[in-house]
Amino acid sequence: AQKVTQAQTEISVVEKEDVTLDCVYETRDTTYYLFWYKQPPSGELVFLIRRNSFDEQNEISGRYSWNFQKSTSSFNFTITASQVVDSAVYFCALSEAGEETSGSRLTFGEGTQLTVNP
Amino acid sequence: EAQVTQNPRYLITVTGKKLTVTCSQNMNHEYMSWYRQDPGLGLRQIYYSMNVEVTDKGDVPEGYKVSRKEKRNFPLILESPSPNQTSLYFCASSLLRTANYGYTFGSGTRLTVV
Numbered sequence: 001a002q003k004v005t006q007a008q009t010e011i012s013v014v015e016k017e018d019v020t021l022d023c024v025y026e027t028r029d030t031t032y033y034l035f036w037y038k039q040p041p042s043g044e045l046v047f048l049i050r051r052n053s054f055d056e057q058n059e060i061s062g063r064y065s066w067n068f069q070k071s072t073s074s075f076n077f078t079i080t081a082s083q084v085v086d087s088a089v090y091f092c093a094l095s096e097a098g099e100e101t102s103g104s105r106l107t108f109g110e111g112t113q114l115t116v117n118p
Numbered sequence: 119e120a121q122v123t124q125n126p127r128y129l130i131t132v133t134g135k136k137l138t139v140t141c142s143q144n145m146n147h148e149y150m151s152w153y154r155q156d157p158g159l160g161l162r163q164i165y166y167s168m169n170v171e172v173t174d175k176g177d178v179p180e181g182y183k184v185s186r187k188e189k190r191n192f193p194l195i196l197e198s199p200s201p202n203q204t205s206l207y208f209c210a211s212s213l214l215r216t217a218n219y220g221y222t223f224g225s226g227t228r229l230t231v232v
Contacts, residue, residue: 009158033218045208045223091160095217105151105176106210106217108160 002027004094006109013082014117021077021112023092029053031097034068034075035106039089051075082116089113120145124209124224131199131231139194139227141209149212150192151176151221152184154205161208167192168215199231 003026013019025034036048049059051068059066063080079086092109122143131137143150151166153176163176167186181203183195192211196203206228210221 004160006160033220035220043206043226043228045226047220050220093161095220097216097218105163105166106161106221108153108162110158110160 002029002032002094002096002107004092004107004109006090006092006112008112009110010113010115012115012117015084016081017116018078018080019082019114019116021079021090021092021114023075023077023109025073025075025092025094027073027094027096029096033095033097035093035095036066036075036077037091037093039091039111041088045091048077079114082114084116084118087114087116120222122209122211122222122224124207124227127225127227129227129229131229133200133231134198137196137199137229139196139207139209139229141192141194141224142190143192143209143211143222144190145211145213145222146189147211147213147222148189148215149217150186151210151212152182152192152194153208153210154178155208155226156205164194164207199229201231203229204231205229 005024032053034051038046065078067076089111091111093106095106125140152164153161155161162178164182165184167173208226209224212221
C-alpha cells in the first residue's frame with residue numbers, strides 16, 4: 001500500500017531564512033507520481049508541482065525547489081529566502097500509476113505547518 | 119472559469135440531522151472524489167467515482183454516502199451526522215480515471231456537528 005510521511009508537524013522560521021520540508025514515501029510500484037500542495041490560511045489547496053518517478057532531476061521555480069531522490073524515497077521541498085506569505089500547511093502526496101480500472105488515488109502526508117515570522 | 123464548486127463553505131448542524139454537501143465541476147472530468155482533512159492526519163479519501171453511476175469506497179467511507187447520477191455532480195450525504203464527522207471536506211476532480219495528473223480541488227466545506 002502507498003504511504004506518505006511528513007515527519008515535521010510544524011516549522012517556524014524567520015523571514016529570509018531557507019527552509020526544507022521533508023517528504024518520505026512508500027510504494028511498490030515502479031511508476032508513480034509525487035505532488036506538493038500548499039494550503040494557505042484561507043483553506044484552499046493550491047497545486048505546486050507534479051513529478052513522475054522516472055524524472056529525478058531537481059526542479060527550481062523561483063524561490064521553490066524540489067529534491068527527488070529515489071534511493072531514499074524522498075521528495076523534499078525547499079523554500080529559499082522565505083517570506084511571510086509562505087506561511088501555510090504544505091502537503092506531499094503520492095499516486096501510483098496502476099491500472100485505470102483500479103481507480104488510482106492521491107495519498108497525502110499528514111502535512112507540515114510552516115510559519116514564517118517577520 | 120474551470121472549477122470545482124462546493125456548497126456550503128461552512129455548516130454547523132446537530133447530531134443526527136441529515137445533510138448533503140454538493141459538489142459540481144464544469145470541466146467534463148471523469149473522476150471525482152471526496153476527502154476529509156483532520157489535524158495530524160492529512161487528507162483521507164472518503165469515496166470516489168470513475169464515471170456516472172460508478173462509485174467506490176475510499177479509506178474512510180463509514181457514515182457517508184455518495185451518488186453520481188450526472189457527470190458533473192457528486193454530492194456527499196451524511197445520513198446521521200455525528201461529532202466525529204466534524205472536519206474540513208474537499209471535493210476533487212480529475213480529467214482521467216486516474217490521480218496521476220493531480221486533482222482540481224473545491225474550496226472546501228468546514229462542517230461542525232454538535
